[in-house]
Amino acid sequence: NSKVIQTPRYLVKGQGQKAKMRCIPEKGHPVVFWYQQNKNNEFKFLINFQNQEVLQQIDMTEKRFSAECPSNSPCSLEIQSSEAGDSALYLCASSRTGTGNTLYFGEGSRLIVV
């Protein structure tokens, strides 16, 4: 079973609604990633953190997505105003510091925007 815990497993939102999902990384892993896996299995990197600081993020994330990894609380990814194209599986992964480290994924939060 995955040691990265994501909640909720499913969420259904109307267009324009906020959608928020949470992630508890594996213990001892200071780096957290969010990826979007669409129905064609395309993995899109969204943002990553080391401890509470953003390391990298893509343009889309800057505009409609917000994310944080506060100290002693789950990390979160929030879509401010959901669009149909946001329907996807949102995967959280964690890793040790440094490049070249394996990602440990949660089972994802599946968002359906109706």
Add this chain to the structure above:
Amino acid sequence: QQNVQQSPESLIVPEGARTSLNCTFSDSASQYFWWYRQHSGKAPKALMSIFSNGEKEEGRFTIHLNKASLHFSLHIRDSQPSDSALYLCAVSGSGTYQRFGTGTKLQVVP
């Protein structure tokens, strides 16, 4: 911009067969290479990684890397029905996040 492509898109093999999956990448500065496996409805899980040219074997799985050809592959010996899953390759460079291919769907039939 890194482009990662996988082939074939899908594959059906009989139990006991040897299976070969391919991954090509576009950035010659890439340094780290992984294969992940994702069973239906489950989290992707790392199978193997390789960081230098050559071959690496772990159990029934072997990974080959040829950086000059911008290509690496995964070979599964004695394929089992439990190997049926989506296989994802991933590539990263120094200080960059992993970029994934769109996967090969493998089905192993008894």
